Amino acid sequence: MEFTSFLWLTFGVFVTLCTMSFLYKDNPFYKFAEHLVVGVSAGYFVIILWHQGLVPKLFQRLEDGDWYFGYLNSSHWEYMIPAILGCLMWARFSKNYSWLSRWPMALYIGISAGLAIPLEMSNKVNKQLHAMMVEIDWANFFGHDGFNLLDVTSGFSQVLIMVGTISAIVYFFFSKEHTGVFGRVATFGIWILMIGFGASFGFTVMARISLFINRLQDTFDWGGVAFDSTNQHYSGMFPAIFWALILFMIGYVVYEIVTYLKQRSVTTQ
Amino acid sequence: MELFERLMKLDRRWVFLLLIIVCVWAYASSFSVPILVMPEVQSIYDKVEGLPEGSVVLVAIDYDPNNLAELHPMTYALVEQCWRKKIKTIFTALSMNGPGMCVQAIRDITDSVSRDKEYNGVMYKGREVVNGVDYCFLGYKPYYAIVILGMGQAFNQPYPTDYYGTPLDEVPMMRGIINYDQVDLVVDISGGNITDAWISYGQGRFGFDLALGLTGVMTAQYYPYLGSGQIIGIMGGLLGAAQYEKLTDNPGRAKDGMRVQLPAHLVIILFIVMGNVGFFANKWRMKREGRA
Numbered sequence: 001m002e003f004t005s006f007l008w009l010t011f012g013v014f015v016t017l018c019t020m021s022f023l024y025k026d027n028p029f030y031k032f033a034e035h036l037v038v039g040v041s042a043g044y045f046v047i048i049l050w051h052q053g054l055v056p057k058l059f060q061r062l063e064d065g066d067w068y069f070g071y072l073n074s075s076h077w078e079y080m081i082p083a084i085l086g087c088l089m090w091a092r093f094s095k096n097y098s099w100l101s102r103w104p105m106a107l108y109i110g111i112s113a114g115l116a117i118p119l120e121m122s123n124k125v126n127k128q129l130h131a132m133m134v135e136i137d138w139a140n141f142f143g144h145d146g147f148n149l150l151d152v153t154s155g156f157s158q159v160l161i162m163v164g165t166i167s168a169i170v171y172f173f174f175s176k177e178h179t180g181v182f183g184r185v186a187t188f189g190i191w192i193l194m195i196g197f198g199a200s201f202g203f204t205v206m207a208r209i210s211l212f213i214n215r216l217q218d219t220f221d222w223g224g225v226a227f228d229s230t231n232q233h234y235s236g237m238f239p240a241i242f243w244a245l246i247l248f249m250i251g252y253v254v255y256e257i258v259t260y261l262k263q264r265s266v267t268t269q
Numbered sequence: 270m271e272l273f274e275r276l277m278k279l280d281r282r283w284v285f286l287l288l289i290i291v292c293v294w295a296y297a298s299s300f301s302v303p304i305l306v307m308p309e310v311q312s313i314y315d316k317v318e319g320l321p322e323g324s325v326v327l328v329a330i331d332y333d334p335n336n337l338a339e340l341h342p343m344t345y346a347l348v349e350q351c352w353r354k355k356i357k358t359i360f361t362a363l364s365m366n367g368p369g370m371c372v373q374a375i376r377d378i379t380d381s382v383s384r385d386k387e388y389n390g391v392m393y394k395g396r397e398v399v400n401g402v403d404y405c406f407l408g409y410k411p412y413y414a415i416v417i418l419g420m421g422q423a424f425n426q427p428y429p430t431d432y433y434g435t436p437l438d439e440v441p442m443m444r445g446i447i448n449y450d451q452v453d454l455v456v457d458i459s460g461g462n463i464t465d466a467w468i469s470y471g472q473g474r475f476g477f478d479l480a481l482g483l484t485g486v487m488t489a490q491y492y493p494y495l496g497s498g499q500i501i502g503i504m505g506g507l508l509g510a511a512q513y514e515k516l517t518d519n520p521g522r523a524k525d526g527m528r529v530q531l532p533a534h535l536v537i538i539l540f541i542v543m544g545n546v547g548f549f550a551n552k553w554r555m556k557r558e559g560r561a
Contacts, residue, residue, distance in 0.1 A: 023285045041333075045365050052368070052409045056430045115414065115470070123473035123499065124465075131497030150308070152496045161496065200489040203506055207339060207485030209292070209533045210507040213526035214338030216296050 001225050003237065010241050013222045016215045017249055024256070058083055132162055164192040273554070276547030284540055291536050295529040302528050306512045309495055313456070313480040313502035314516040317347070320453055322355040325446060329457040329467065330374065331413075333366040336460030336484050342510035342523035343458050343482040344374045345381075350517045352382045353393045357442055358404040359424075359452070363413035363463050368432060371406060388518040400433070401440045408432030414466045421475045423447050449477045454501075458482035464491065472499055482509065 001009075018033035062074040074080075085107065091100035141155035142148070149156060170182065171189035178186045226242035317326065328348060332340045351358050360375070362368045384395045398404065407428040410416045419427035424446065425437040437443050445451065455477050457467040464481060472479040478501050481491060485506030494500045504513055507530065510523035 024282060041366065044369070048365070048368060048409050049411065052432070053411055056428075056434070057410075060429070112414070115418065119469045119473055123469040127473070127497050127499060128493055131493070152308075152492075157496075196489065200486075203485040203488045205485075205534065205537055206506050206508060206530060209530055210338045210485065210526060211335075212289075212292060212533075213296070213507070213529045214522070216292060216529070217522055217526065220296065 001228075006225060006238055006241070009218075009222050009225065010245060013219050014245060016219065017245075020215070021252075029252070132165055134158060163188075168192050271554075273547045273550040276543050277551055279543075284536075288533060288536055291532045292529050295532045298528070300528055302531050304508075304511050304515050304524065304527060306516055307509075309503045309505075310509055310512040311502075311516065313347075313504065314350075314513065316454055316478065316480065316501055317350055317354070317356070320354070320356055323357065324453040325357045325359060325451060326351050327359045327361065327449075327452045327455045329455065329459065329463070330360060330362045330367045330371040331364045331457060331463040332370060332460035332484075333364055334370065337370065338526075339484050339507050339510060339523075340458050340460060340482060341370065341374065342507070342521050343504050343513060344370075345378060345521055346510065346513045346517045346519050346523075347456060347458075347482070348374065348378050349381055349519055350388075352378065352398055352403060353386075353388065355403075359443075359446070360404060360406040361416075361420075361428075362407075362409045362432075363416060363466075364459070364461060365409070368409045371432075375404065375406065401431075401435065402442055405437075405440050405442050406432040407437075413463050414470050417466050417470045418474065421449055421471070449475045452477060454478050454480065456480045456482060458504075460484045460487070468494055468499055480504075 015033045015036065018029040021027055022030040058079055061076045061079050085104040088100045088104050091097045136158050137153070137155040139155075140151075140153075143151040143154045143156075145151075148154065151157060167185050167189035169189070171178075171186040171193065173186075176182055223242065226238045228238075320326070328344065328351075330344060348358060360371050362371045364370075379398045382396060382398050386393055386395070400406070407424070408431065410427050416427040424443065428437055430436050431440055449455070449471075455467070455471065457464055457479065459467075459481070460483075464483065464487065467479060467481075471477065479499070480502045481494075481500055482504040483491060483506070485508075488503060488505030488509070491500070491503060495503055504510060507523050507526055510521075511527045514521050514524045
């Protein structure tokens with residue numbers, strides 16, 4: 001591995017440790033990592049937007065025109081309309097002309113609503129309702145390939161989805177008191193909701209642990225590279241950088257412990 | 270202070286510390302955990318395996334570095350499977366930092382495909398993967414819903430050039446590929462609500478086969494689309510990625526990470542049980558003492 005690549009890898013591990021130090025408490029190292037991420041992301045986004053958005057979709061389309069009149073004699077002059085509308089968005093910063101920014105906003109929201117309403121209705125409501133109203137597959141009630149309750153197309157799953165959906169809706173129906181049969185159905189509904197939330201919680205835990213595992217993998221990789229005997233060219237340099245970071249980390253932990261003990265002794269006195 | 274009260278007032282930092290110790294121990298150990306493949310992951314694998322050479326798969330890299338841990342392994346396993354089978358790939362990145370993820374994945378997978386390797390008993394000769402011939406990276410464009418709809422009419426409408434600035438009409442691979450009609454499968458690997466747009470504006474409007482690779486947090490909320498047939502499969506979180514790696518016989522970071530998940534989950538379950546025992550015991554004691 002090249003020296004600069006190893007330095008970047010080391011910096012990655014350093015920033016990881018900075019971020020994870022927040023688990024103990026807020027500190028300047030965490031703040032540094034936090035601001036770095038926000039700054040780099042914003043800078044990266046601006047560059048991507050320029051090169052992937054404005055250049056190919058506006059400037060390149062207009063480049064057959066004459067610069068003198070600001071592209072007005074380009075054969076694709078119509079692209080100036082969205083460009084002007086885009087510029088009007090900046091009018092928000094002016095007290096007197098902020099009303100001008102409503103034009104592009106109105107156009108954007110109008111187009112979005114026009115596109116979204118029929119497609120969202122069709123794909124998120126109608127198709128989901130249709131999926132619940134299928135004929136129950138009695139022939140394959142417990143699964144298509146033998147007994148398999150996880151088979152989402154089995155008759156059992158169809159019944160469970162139908163009953164579960166209706167029960168969950170009943171739980172949110174507050175115009176009637178939740179007593180008797182109605183109350184029992186609502187209770188079943190809350191059980192269904194809790195199982196759903198439980199599944200989401202389990203997946204969320206897995207996701208959070210996955211993030212930690214990834215940083216663990218990178219940190220172990222970094223350690224592996226530092227002591228890789230094939231990196232003869234930098235054989236002394238890599239372990240030195242490794243130990244420098246480890247010592248720095250230990251130093252900070254010791255500093256925190258000493259500060260904590262001092263504070264405790266002051267409190268006890 | 271009683272044990273149960275101590276449990277209720279346990280500093281959360283002890284939980285973090287124990288979790289870190291367990292994770293580091295598990296990662297440094299060499300045990301492995303069995304990975305059972307779910308039907309929703311199998312269906313994606315079967316679909317890709319069933320595609321003949323020269324087919325076209327669109328892989329939407331709609332995630333940022335914060336979702337890299339879960340979603341990068343999916344991309345690596347899926348794209349390597351496609352390229353080994355000489356399936357052409359179109360990449361899009363509709364997430365802000367997606368292009369960086371895509372460029373990294375293309376570089377690493379290209380490197381891997383250049384070497385001879387055996388998967389599921391089949392030997393694949395290493396070959397050079399060429400930009401514009403084997404794959405086309407379209408890049409990032411803002412307003413993903415409009416871009417998804419635009420690609421349904423013609424790829425060159427929202428993307429006049431590819432990511433590297435080559436006019437799309439001059440990219441050899443894109444000759445004859447006008448819109449989704451020429452695409453055999455769309456796989457959205459996503460860490461945000463771009464997935465909703467792929468379902469509503471993409472699959473719902475144009476009717477192509479759609480598969481999803483999602484972060485763990487998102488997975489549960491997209492299962493209804495599987496039941497309704499709007500998507501053909503879901504890879505959920507690191508587990509989904511590990512299952513796909515197992516199917517493609519291409520073990521990577523997901524399979525490697527699954528052995529850490531098991532003890533980490535056990536620790537969390539242990540703390541949940543301890544918290545509940547403490548809560549109910551405390552409640553019972555207060556009731557007995559007539560304080561509640």
